Amino acid sequence: MKKIFPRIVIAATQSGSGKTTIVSGIAAALKNRGLKVQTYKVGPDYIDPGFHEISSGRTSHNLDSWLVGEKKIADIFLSTFNDADIAIIEGVMGLFDGGRGGISSTAEISKILNAPVVLVIDAKSMGTSAAAVALGFKNFDKTVNFAGVILNRIGSESHKKIICDALNEINIKCFGAIKRDENFILPERHLGLVPTAENNFSEVIEKISDAVENQIDLDALINLAKNSAPLPDKKNSSFLITHSKLFRVAVAKDEAFNFYYAESLRELENFGAEIIFFSPLHDKNLPKNIDGLILGGGFPEIFAEKLEENKSMRDSIKNFAENNFPIFAECGGYMYLMKSIKNFDGKIFEMCGVIPNRAEMTKKLQMVGYVEAALKKNCILGKIGDKIHAHEFHFSVEKENLSDEKIFDCQKLRTGEKYSAGYFDKNIFASYLHIHFAGCMKAAESFVNACKKLKEEKFYENCNF
Numbered sequence: 001m002k003k004i005f006p007r008i009v010i011a012a013t014q015s016g017s018g019k020t021t022i023v024s025g026i027a028a029a030l031k032n033r034g035l036k037v038q039t040y041k042v043g044p045d046y047i048d049p050g051f052h053e054i055s056s057g058r059t060s061h062n063l064d065s066w067l068v069g070e071k072k073i074a075d076i077f078l079s080t081f082n083d084a085d086i087a088i089i090e091g092v093m094g095l096f097d098g099g100r101g102g103i104s105s106t107a108e109i110s111k112i113l114n115a116p117v118v119l120v121i122d123a124k125s126m127g128t129s130a131a132a133v134a135l136g137f138k139n140f141d142k143t144v145n146f147a148g149v150i151l152n153r154i155g156s157e158s159h160k161k162i163i164c165d166a167l168n169e170i171n172i173k174c175f176g177a178i179k180r181d182e183n184f185i186l187p188e189r190h191l192g193l194v195p196t197a198e199n200n201f202s203e204v205i206e207k208i209s210d211a212v213e214n215q216i217d218l219d220a221l222i223n224l225a226k227n228s229a230p231l232p233d234k235k236n237s238s239f240l241i242t243h244s245k246l247f248r249v250a251v252a253k254d255e256a257f258n259f260y261y262a263e264s265l266r267e268l269e270n271f272g273a274e275i276i277f278f279s280p281l282h283d284k285n286l287p288k289n290i291d292g293l294i295l296g297g298g299f300p301e302i303f304a305e306k307l308e309e310n311k312s313m314r315d316s317i318k319n320f321a322e323n324n325f326p327i328f329a330e331c332g333g334y335m336y337l338m339k340s341i342k343n344f345d346g347k348i349f350e351m352c353g354v355i356p357n358r359a360e361m362t363k364k365l366q367m368v369g370y371v372e373a374a375l376k377k378n379c380i381l382g383k384i385g386d387k388i389h390a391h392e393f394h395f396s397v398e399k400e401n402l403s404d405e406k407i408f409d410c411q412k413l414r415t416g417e418k419y420s421a422g423y424f425d426k427n428i429f430a431s432y433l434h435i436h437f438a439g440c441m442k443a444a445e446s447f448v449n450a451c452k453k454l455k456e457e458k459f460y461e462n463c464n465f
Contacts, residue, residue, distance in 0.1 A: 002230035005081055008147070008221060009042075009110045011091035012120040013133060018152040019120050020048045022178065023090040024205050025212035026221065027055035030086060032209060033218075038084035040077070042109045043092030044370075044391040044434060046259040046297065052090070055205050059262050063089065065104045065112070066370045066389050066413070068263075068439030073112045076263055076438065078231065086225050095119060095137055095144070099370040099413045107144050114229045116147040118175055118221070123163055124153040131166035138172060147224055148173030150216060153180045175224075176216030183207050246272035247291040247451045254279035256307060257332055259297030259434065267437035271448040280336065281306050285316040292326040292451035293317070295333025297434060301361050301396065304341045304349035314352045321354045321428055326380050326450040329430035331394055334423070335359035337430055338398075355423050355430060358399045367392045370413035373433055379407060379424045380450040381443045388440050390433035407431065427454070 010026070012019045027037045039052035039060040044067060049060035061080045063073050081087060091106030092098070095117065098105030110117050119137055123130045130151065138146040149167065154160045154177040164174050183204065212218070249268060253260070257280060265275055276287045281303060286293065300307055307314070317337075321327055329337050339353045342360040351359075375386045382388075388408075406420035408431060422431030427450060437444035 001233050003233035004226065004228065005078070005087065005231050006085065006222070006225035007087035007089060007113065007115045007228050008225045009089045009091060009106060009113075009115045009117045010120060010150070011095040011106045011110070011117050012093075013122070013137065014094045014097075017120045017122040018178070019090050020051055021208055022120055022150060022152065022212070022216075023048075023088055024051045024055040025178075025208035026216065026218070027052060027088050028205050028209035029213045029216075029218060030088075030222075031056055032213070035085040035222075036083060038081055038087045040080075040087060040089040041092070042089065042106045043098070043104055044393075044436075045092065046261075048090060050258075051201065051205065052088075054202060055209070056088075058084075061263060062261050062436070063109050063113075064391075064436065064439075065108060066099050067104075067391060067436040069389075070108075070112060072438060073109060074231065077113055078233070080263070086222065089113070089115060091117075096140065103370070103413070107141060110144055114145070114231065116145045116224050116228060118147050118224070119149045120152055121149050122153055123151045123159070123177070124155070124180065127159070127162045128166040130163045131170060131172065134167060134172050135170050148175050150175050151177035154178065155180055173220075175220055176212075178211055178215050181207075181211065245274040247274065247448070247455050248276050248287070248289060249273045249292040249294060249448075249451060250276045250278050250287045250290040251294045252280050252296060252333065252336075253277040254281045255298075256281050256300050256303040257296050257298035257336070259330070259332065261436050261438070264435075264437040267441060267444045268448060271445055273448055273451070280313050280317075281310065284310070284312045286313070286320055290320075290325075291455040292447065293320060293328070295327070295329040295336055295430075297331035297333060300332045300336045300351070301341055301343050301359075304343050304347075304351075307336065307341075307351065308349040314350070317352045318354055321352075324427050325454060326427045326447060327354070327429070328380070328447055329428075330434050331392075331432050334430040334432060335396060337428070341396075342399075354428060355425075357423070359396045360399050361396050364395070366394055366397055367432065369393075371410050371433060372413065373408040373410045373421070373431075376407055376409055376420075377424065380427055380429050380447055382446045386442060388433075388435055388443060390435045392432050392434065394432050408433065 030037045037056040041049045052060035096107050160177045337354040338357045340358045342348045344361045371390045373388045407422035407424035
């Protein structure tokens with residue numbers, strides 16, 4: 001049984017073309033029309049989905065064929081589309097950019113979902129050449145359903161007319177042109193856009209939405225989406241909650257830690273976890289009666305002073321670790337578990353002291369890209385030799401590393417370079433790598449089994465028979 005799931009992909013020629021701005025504007029404008037809009041982001045990005053969520057009012061989901069595997073992309077899409085009227089999928093970088101061999105590129109995801117693609121072209125300082133760019137992208141891979149373009153940062157009506165006339169001559173549809181406006185600029189820093197958790201960008205998105213409503217042919221985009229090819233109307237059982245809540249996992253979530261994939265956490269719920277969110281910045285202690293702890297990525301270096309000031313939380317986490325409860329930490333969470341963080345200004349702030357290292361921020365990007373990681377020993381994420389697909393992106397480095405043996409043997413997907421990474425001690429597992437539990441269910445199951453096992457052990461220790 002097949003069914004129409006109205007959907008379009010908003011791609012671009014390159015990073016910085018304005019995809020996130022335009023997708024946020026389209027989602028908000030369609031929502032204002034009364035439509036239920038489901039948004040998605042191609043690739044491993046954590047920040048852009050936050051802007052989608054403000055715009056659409058719904059949780060945005062990542063579609064990454066390296067992190068979860070090609071076969072699960074459609075499952076995630078179908079299981080999260082729910083009652084939506086239309087899906088807007090934001091691409092990553094340029095249309096054909098991704099990992100080695102084009103893995104997890106926007107083009108690849110568009111083909112997996114058989115979705116039409118609209119290309120955003122930053123037309124600033126460009127005239128008729130914009131049409132040549134569009135034609136090149138259209139012809140580069142004719143298996144991509146190239147539907148047309150949206151022009152961004154147009155300077156005037158005459159500027160728009162020059163490009164649109166050239167596009168008409170080569171039969172490429174223009175769905176609209178957004179005029180340059182400094183009010184549409186979203187703030188950035190070292191890892192990209194500033195996360196929405198730190199500020200309320202509703203007013204900016206409202207302005208972008210107004211521009212989209214007036215300058216883009218939304219009716220044509222809706223019609224394009226409605227004419228998407230049918231997809232199998234099925235939902236993978238692995239994305240359904242099948243277990244009762246057997247144990248509690250605390251997940252750090254606030255301005256400092258907010259890098260999570262919704263479907264990744266739901267995979268833990270599928271195995272029986274009850275997710276309890278807490279704030280390392282604002283709460284004084286960990287939630288009561290928890291059986292495991294997850295510290296995701298984020299920006300602890302930006303909030304290092306406040307994290308240091310909250311000593312009771314740091315002590316609570318260290319005590320949790322010393323009692324051998326399972327702890328899983330990624331990137332920013334990894335840094336928070338270390339004894340200190342040295343920020344961009346050279347100031348050192350005390351952290352949890354669970355890991356005997358110091359994280360030091362640098363002005364140079366230390367690592368970005370997809371990684372295949374193999375476990376070097378049995379641990380709470382699996383058994384020796386188990387392989388995990390991950391993504392790494394950070395400006396910090398580890399200093400004063402007192403642990404000689406790393407938990408991962410890693411290989412960069414793009415270059416093949418090999419290196420060791422990560423920290424493991426008893427029930428603590430931490431590294432710079434970001435993983436998606438929907439793509440490594442064995443690791444998810446292993447983590448939750450560790451939580452359940454320790455819960456049972458603590459229960460019997462406290463029983464008087």
